[in-house]
Amino acid sequence: MTQNILITGAAGYIGGSILADFLSRTSSPIKDSRIYATVRSEEQAQRLSKIDGVNVIQVDLSDEASVSEAVLRNEIDIVLHIASSMATQLAANLINALGERRKASGAQTYFVQSSVTALLSIEGGWPYGEVKDTDAIFEKEKEIGGPNPVRQTNILVTELAKAQGVTSFNVALPHVYGTGSGEWSKLSSSIPTYVRTSIAHKQVYKFDVEGRPPAVHISDLVSLYALLTTKILQKEPMPSGEQGHYFGFNHRSPYWAVMDRIATSLHARGLVADASVKTWPSYKMAAEAMSLPELYIRAMCTSTGDLVPVNAYKIGWQPEWTEERYLADIDAEVQAALDLDMIKSSRYDTLLSAEK
Ligand SMILES: NC(=O)c1ccc[n+]([C@@H]2O[C@H](COP(=O)([O-])OP(=O)(O)OC[C@H]3O[C@@H](n4cnc5c(N)ncnc54)[C@H](OP(=O)(O)O)[C@@H]3O)[C@@H](O)[C@H]2O)c1
Structure with a gap:
């Protein structure tokens, strides 16, 4: 039976x-599914x-009635929720709608939170040190609690999905x-932000702390979502619910080395005064310069975290990019930021408005 997949944040x-x-797939089972996308x-x-092959739904995902109507009318079985990690209401609206759909069809429905x-780093409020995605993360996130909207959304997703019978x-x-x-x-957040800020200040700045956050190339991340979706469509048993955590990274991003390469690239283009990297005088100034929330800037820019991915590899993920390849490609990242950085992102609107 054809299954219907909804991707949220499809303009992102x-x-x-x-x-x-998904639209380029030539083999089953994704090719045999109907693909819906919200913008x-x-x-x-x-x-x-x-674009051929996609059913576009224009909807504000915070509108509960519209989300419910879209999921039920289009008989959506699987939602890949990419639009927001931190707007709790959006996830709640989608899961409640999938719960209704399950009752109407009698078939299982699935929700993938991003x-x-x-x-899961100290700066992000995680006090437990090393964490594997096979650990009891849900219980520990509940113990931590607090106002962080990403953590609140994670907890809500697991609890509400269980209550609604959604996997x-x-x-x-x-x-x-x-x-x-x-x-x-077509652009991510970090490197375009550093490039934009450096050009505005004619100087590249780094933080006083050398973070090595987890990192992944977009093509490898996409292959993980495709793998998860394939397994869901094939009804293969996989960790889900309270155990259903998948860390989507395969290497690290050495922050200071990245900033050195950005400085070299921008200086070669005459966009900064010299190729040196200075240290931000304060986190407050850095947050203002980069339009990032001061409350979360350490977690976003200087955290490392002792995370160990297990589940993605268990289901067969085979990422191709490495730390060396990433560092060797920073000049291309800078060029892409210069060529494409024209769309204002709403990624951090929830965090910035929470700070006000
Ligand atoms: N990129 C990264 O490196 C990264 C890393 C960690 C986590 N994340 C998280 O992953 C999520 C997706 O990231 P991304 O880089 O793809 O972000 P993005 O490029 O900003 O895409 C998000 C898309 O979702 C849409 N959206 C947001 N709220 C919506 C709403 N209420 N109704 C309908 N559509 C809505 C946005 O619409 P508009 O175009 O109208 O704004 C945008 O097109 C974000 O929550 C982000 O914080 C991203």
Whole structure:
């Protein structure tokens, strides 16, 4: 039976890249599924509707009634929720709608949440040290509790999905890099932000702490979502619900080495005064310069975290990029940021508005 998959945030960097990959598939089972994609604006809807094979839904995911109507009318069985890691209401609306769909069809429904690895570092409020994605993360996140909207959303997803009889999965996203293949936004967050800020200040700045956050190339991340979706479609048993954590990274991003390479690239293009890297005088100044929330800037920019990915490899993930390849490609990342950085991202709106 054909199953219907909904990708949220399909005009975004990650959602758009997953959509492009799914539509290019020539083999079962993804090829045999109907693909739906949500976007927020009319302009995005018009642009994505020109692509063959996708059913575009223009919806604000915070509108509960519209989300329910879209999921039920289009008989959605699987939601890959990429639009937001931190807006709790969006995840709740989608899971409640999948619960209704399950009752109406009598068939199992699935929800994949996209979370954030930085949450599992000291700076992200994780006091337990090393963490594997096979550990009891849900219980520990509940113990930590607190106002962090990503953590609140993770907890809600697991609990609400269980209550609604929806099978849930949680993919923790690291620093994602590489040019996306989506129709709308093709850029990630970190490197374009550093490039933009450095040009504005004619100087590259780093933080006083050398973080080595988890990292993944967009093509490898897309292949993980494709693998998860394939296994869901084939009804293969996999860790889900309270055990359903998948750390989506395979190497690290050495922060100071990255900033050195950005400085070299920008200086070679005459965009900064020299190729040196200075240290931000304060975190407050850095947050303002980069339009990032001061409350979370350490977690976002200087955290490392002792995370060990297990589950993604267990289901057969085979990422191709390495730390060496990533560092060798920073100049191309800088060029992509210069060529493509024209779409204002709403990624951190939830965090920035929570801070006000
Ligand atoms: N990129 C990374 O390196 C990274 C790392 C860790 C976690 N994440 C998280 O992963 C998620 C996706 O990342 P991304 O880089 O793909 O972000 P993105 O490029 O900003 O894409 C998110 C998309 O979701 C849409 N969206 C947001 N709220 C919506 C709503 N209420 N209704 C309908 N659509 C909505 C946005 O619409 P508009 O175009 O209208 O704004 C945007 O097109 C984000 O939550 C991000 O924080 C990303």
